[in-house]
Amino acid sequence: MKATKLIAIILFTAGVSIxxxxxxxxxxxxxxxxKQKLADSKVPDxxxxxxxxNVELTITxxxxxxxxxxxxxxxxxxGNKLYNAYHEMSVNLKLTLVVPATVSVLKLKYGxxxxxxxxxxxxxxxxxxxxxxxxxx
Amino acid sequence: xxxxxFSLVIMAILFPIAVIAQVTLNAESGNIGVDAGxxxxxxxxxxxxxxxxxxxxxFSLRSGQINNHSITNTYLKTPWMKIGTGNITFKIKLSSGSxxxxxxxxxSYIPYNASSPTTSYEGTAVTFHSYDYANVSDLSVxxxxxxxxxxxxxxxxxxxxxxxxxxxTGSGRILSDDYVxxxxxxSNPSNSCNPLPLxxxxxxxxxxxxxxxxxxxPNDPYRAHNTYFPAFSQFGTLAFEDNWPKKxxxxxxxxxxxYNIKTVTNGNGxxxxxxxxxxxxxxxxxxxxxxxxxxxxxxxxxxxMVTGNHPGSLPSAANKTESGQSxxxxxxxxxxxxxxxRPGVGLGVNTDIAGPYIxxxxxxxxxxxxxxxxxxxGGTLTLAQLSxxxxxxxxxxxxxxxxxxxxxxxxxxxxxxxSLFGTLEDSSNPVAGRYYKTINNLPWAINIVEGFEYxxxxxxxxxxxxxxxxxxTSAGVQYPDWFMNKPGYxxxxxxx
Numbered sequence: 001m002k003a004t005k006l007i008a009i010i011l012f013t014a015g016v017s018i019x020x021x022x023x024x025x026x027x028x029x030x031x032x033x034x035k036q037k038l039a040d041s042k043v044p045d046x047x048x049x050x051x052x053x054n055v056e057l058t059i060t061x062x063x064x065x066x067x068x069x070x071x072x073x074x075x076x077x078x079g080n081k082l083y084n085a086y087h088e089m090s091v092n093l094k095l096t097l098v099v100p101a102t103v104s105v106l107k108l109k110y111g112x113x114x115x116x117x118x119x120x121x122x123x124x125x126x127x128x129x130x131x132x133x134x135x136x137x
Numbered sequence: 138x139x140x141x142x143f144s145l146v147i148m149a150i151l152f153p154i155a156v157i158a159q160v161t162l163n164a165e166s167g168n169i170g171v172d173a174g175x176x177x178x179x180x181x182x183x184x185x186x187x188x189x190x191x192x193x194x195x196f197s198l199r200s201g202q203i204n205n206h207s208i209t210n211t212y213l214k215t216p217w218m219k220i221g222t223g224n225i226t227f228k229i230k231l232s233s234g235s236x237x238x239x240x241x242x243x244x245s246y247i248p249y250n251a252s253s254p255t256t257s258y259e260g261t262a263v264t265f266h267s268y269d270y271a272n273v274s275d276l277s278v279x280x281x282x283x284x285x286x287x288x289x290x291x292x293x294x295x296x297x298x299x300x301x302x303x304x305x306t307g308s309g310r311i312l313s314d315d316y317v318x319x320x321x322x323x324s325n326p327s328n329s330c331n332p333l334p335l336x337x338x339x340x341x342x343x344x345x346x347x348x349x350x351x352x353x354x355p356n357d358p359y360r361a362h363n364t365y366f367p368a369f370s371q372f373g374t375l376a377f378e379d380n381w382p383k384k385x386x387x388x389x390x391x392x393x394x395x396y397n398i399k400t401v402t403n404g405n406g407x408x409x410x411x412x413x414x415x416x417x418x419x420x421x422x423x424x425x426x427x428x429x430x431x432x433x434x435x436x437x438x439x440x441x442m443v444t445g446n447h448p449g450s451l452p453s454a455a456n457k458t459e460s461g462q463s464x465x466x467x468x469x470x471x472x473x474x475x476x477x478x479r480p481g482v483g484l485g486v487n488t489d490i491a492g493p494y495i496x497x498x499x500x501x502x503x504x505x506x507x508x509x510x511x512x513x514x515g516g517t518l519t520l521a522q523l524s525x526x527x528x529x530x531x532x533x534x535x536x537x538x539x540x541x542x543x544x545x546x547x548x549x550x551x552x553x554x555x556s557l558f559g560t561l562e563d564s565s566n567p568v569a570g571r572y573y574k575t576i577n578n579l580p581w582a583i584n585i586v587e588g589f590e591y592x593x594x595x596x597x598x599x600x601x602x603x604x605x606x607x608x609x610t611s612a613g614v615q616y617p618d619w620f621m622n623k624p625g626y627x628x629x630x631x632x633x
Contacts, residue, residue, distance in 0.1 A: 038605065043579060043609045047545075051585045052586035070351075080368030081368075082364065083520060100586050100617075112329040130174050
């Protein structure tokens with residue numbers, strides 16, 4: 001009987017003690033609790049450890065009747081220019097651009113052309129040759 | 138054999154575009170888009186190559202089914218032209234159809250109307266020639282020859298010529314080919330096909346072929362445009378560990394350098410110079426580390442001269458690129474601490490909060506490719522050839538030239554000590570193009586294109602940036618913005 005009381009007192013005291021301890025729990029999202037360390041991490045083989053990504057941009061030229069030159073500008077959506085040079089419209093161009101990994105579109109300007117190019121699988125493309133709906137059979 | 142789609146009869150130079158005295162169309166491009174891109178207009182038309190329908194060559198034009206006499210239902214229009222003199226000629230032929238009642242063509246001119254942008258500056262069409270089939274069962278080729286009206290011949294203003302295909306009832310299309318329009322092509326495909334300037338070309342003070350309005354250096358014949366990486370007035374950050382081939386402490390502050398790259402091109406689109414702005418921010422290192430950049434794939438003789446770098450005693454070629462390299466290399470500095478002296482408190486510079494803050498040093502390095510219009514021995518480079526992906530930055534540890542550390546999977550220079558690959562924690566495999574990674578693909582260098590604030594000495598980057606590991610282990614898919622100052626992203630006291 002005494003032993004039972006003693007155990008009950010001990011358990012009660014322990015419970016009170018634990019419940020009175022200040023809960024210094026970390027603010028979720030502010031401290032790396034239980035997280036693995038970088039040194040122990042395994043990372044995918046093809047990761048480039050850059051916040052940028054290489055985007056291959058292909059521009060198909062238009063075989064023009066006469067030489068046509070203008071300023072070709074490739075920009076990020078915020079307007080920052082990644083490529084800015086005088087360009088002959090008939091020339092095919094392949095560029096590798098480094099852009100922030102979060103960017104999903106590029107902007108192209110050339111004379112009156114003002115295009116938005118989607119980046120798909122790190123590739124983007126544009127053709128100066130328009131697609132014309134042809135009269136069907 | 139047919140001529141090219143546009144036969145060039147007379148060519149003269151007129152900024153920025155040459156002119157020709159005859160405009161032709163024969164569909165031999167095989168792609169109606171190519172001719173539309175050159176400012177032809179088509180409505181209800183296609184290019185065909187079926188043997189029974191082709192008039193000459195491999196392709197001809199074919200109208201859609203014709204069911205009215207409107208000249209704006211099925212047509213082709215020339216680009217804007219300065220009309221010449223003589224006859225417009227072309228060939229037409231009816232394709233087989235069932236019970237067509239009538240078929241014919243109309244030829245009209247369209248004046249330029251500067252006050253009508255909604256019609257692409259086209260005024261009201263004036264029809265000056267009609268041809269109607271007397272026998273709609275006649276499937277022979279007809280050669281059409283139409284004199285240019287006196288009202289528009291030898292014009293100093295521009296017109297389009299429109300050929301319309303008309304008729305009523307039944308089925309049956311009109312095939313056509315080998316159009317010749319006397320006159321001078323006067324359209325600009327890069328400007329919505331609007332007419333070229335009718336009087337003076339745009340001003341070009343330095344004569345480099347780039348109009349002043351487009352020229353960032355209007356009075357410099359050797360320069361025309363600027364391109365920046367990562368962006369104008371923005372800096373990326375390179376952060377290195379210097380214990381390679383051993384693992385480091387992953388604080389990525391042994392060498393911290395910000396970079397901005399300005400590339401200047403000329404009127405031909407060739408690179409004139411590259412101006413690097415480096416900001417030396419920190420080096421939490423015992424070692425005296427150097428820093429350089431390789432231009433991957435670019436031969437040293439493509440460079441005219443390098444200025445502003447500090448190679449120390451490392452040997453340079455006459456153009457100040459590093460000697461003994463297959464690709465152009467520039468040693469930006471051979472020892473970080475020769476440019477930013479250790480304060481004597483803490484391990485290095487600007488990583489230990491016990492030490493004083495040392496104002497970062499900005500170093501400008503210029504690689505000149507074309508010097509006052511003179512190309513280097515190796516020839517010129519286009520901006521596409523010298524894109525931002527070419528720059529391969531690295532450190533070399535404690536002035537030991539061969540002990541390079543690059544970003545993961547960037548190739549070493551010719552002077553790297555390849556015997557260190559695969560030793561200790563490095564698992565490089567040159568045969569597989571694998572470089573500067575551990576067996577678990579951990580790096581010795583990272584590149585934050587948007588720039589970032591590094592952690593303090595001995596604090597691994599993942600302790601300061603709580604989503605760094607998420608970002609890395611997901612190959613960049615999760616938390617691509619891990620470096621940003623967002624709630625729950627950082628531990629501020631662990632960041633310098």
